[in-house]
Amino acid sequence: MTRFAFSIAATDGAARTGTITMQRGVIRTPAFMPVGTAATVKAMKPADVERAGADIILGNTYHLMLRPGAERVARLGGLHGFMGWNKPILTDSGGYQVMSLSALTKRSEEGVAFASHLDGTRHMITPERSIEIQRLLGSNIVMAFDELVPTTSTREVQAAAMERSMRWAKRSRDAFDGGGDHAADNAIFGIQQGALDEGLRKASADALIDIGFDGYAIGGLAVGEGQAAMFGCLDYAPGQLPADKPRYLMGVGKPTDIVGAVERGIDMFDCVMPTRSGRTGQAFTRTGPINIRNARFAEDQGPLDPECACAVCSTWSRAYVHHLVRAGEMLGAMLMTEHNIAFYEALMADLRAAIADGRLAAFANDFRARYDAPKGE
Structure with missing residues (x-):
């Protein structure tokens, strides 16, 4: 089986649809990766994430290195065995979380020293340690370690x-x-x-191309x-990156977006939007997001989204999910999250089909018009 191969099947303007082939499976592109920060897509079982249409999920280097620990995950079979997900996993490098969550960070050319947001213990992430952690986790797509600064920073700071x-x-x-079999x-x-x-x-893209990567974020x-x-x-920005490699936003x-x-x-x-929104009562629909906590759904016997074929919309009513969420029942968050992930994956499938058929502009314009239309609430 191919280690990593990206194939473009069709284009429509700048848009592309195709596949990434890896030993763990085929990723259909454009692809949405549900976020499994702590070795779980919150409120969902792996089988349900797969049933929703996901070909790949994302794990978080920073959170997993702190708890339960990368070495422990490695001893327990890597992320795939640990969480029961057999398809590809991408892990981020931890750079964003180090900058945004950690107290007392100190940046140097070597890396970033920081205090854990969990217990204040001191840690150091370097590019080499980030890659080691991702290898221990068993990541299939590893991200390079980088430094993020706000877009409001001066150009000197950004440069x-x-x-x-x-x-x-x-x-x-x-x-x-240098990672042996993992590499x-x-x-x-x-x-x-x-x-x-x-x-x-452009300077960043040129430097990355000179180094050479399997894909570019x-x-x-x-x-x-x-x-x-x-x-x-x-x-x-996408046009500054190689056309024959995947581009990840x-x-x-x-x-x-x-x-x-x-x-x-x-x-x-x-x-994290589909899972976080699911836990806070927001459901995504073809005509825009709804707040299921709203009293107008208390006796609404329709599905969360009348155009959705997911298991939630096929089985339960808005009224029932409204009740669960208002009552604080954990099933409410589970059903909302499952629907939202299915909505996102269905959107990706629709985008892939529109590109393949050469009708992306019409699909995109219709989607925006319906999604953004005034709701009269």
């Missing part, structure tokens, strides 16, 4: 962080290549940085800059 990230990318690649069976992606600056993005977006600014960056996003990013040439996505 320095990007340049350091490129040096760390080379160290990450070298550490991955022979799996893949590594580099991460483009540069905030909203086209010149910095666009990092540093979806951190508060707004959709218009993000799309402005995506109007040029990290941490995105809302359904309309995903549709717009696919139109601009993105192949892979991840976001």
Whole structure:
């Protein structure tokens, strides 16, 4: 079986649909990866995540290194055996969480020293340690370790962080290549940085291409800059990366974010939004999100989304899910999350079909018009 192969089956404008083939399975692109931060997609069993249509999930290096520990996961069969998921797993590098969650961080050329958000214990992540952790976890797609700074930072700060990230990318690649059987069976992606600056993005892309990766991520977006600014960056950033490699937009996003990013040439996505929203009472539908806690759903016998074929919409009513959520029953969060993941995966399937048929623009425009239409509430 191929270690890693990306094949484009059809294009429509800048958008592409195809497959990534790995030993653990085939990933249909554009792909949405449900987030399994702590070795679980919250409120879902792995079999239900697969049934919803996911070909790959994401695990988090930072959280898993702190609890239960990468070495322990390795002893227990790696993430696949530990959590009972047999398809591909991508792990992020831990860089974003180190910067956003940890107290008392100290950055240096070596890496980042930080205090755990759990118990205050001190740790150090370097590019080499990040790759080692991901190897111990059994990750199939490993991410290079990078440094993230806010898009509001000065250009000088952004340039320095990007340049350091490129040096760390080379160290990450070298550490991955030294990983023996794991490197022979799996893949590594580099991460483009540069905030909203086209010149910095180009310099970052050129450095990553010079190193050479199996795929390329666009990092540093979806951190508060707004959709218009993000799309402005995506109007040029994907084109700076190799056309024959997958392009992964990290941490995105809302359904309309995903549709717009696919139109601009993105192949892979991840976001906590469908699971987090499910736990807080928001369900995604073809006509926009709804708050199931709203009193108007108390006697609504229709499904969460009349156009959804998921197991939740085929079985339970809005009234029942409303009751569960208002009563604080854990089944409420489970059903909401299962529906939301199924909605996201169905959206990806619709996007793949639209690209293959050469009708992406019509699909995207219709989706936005219905999703964003005033609800009269």
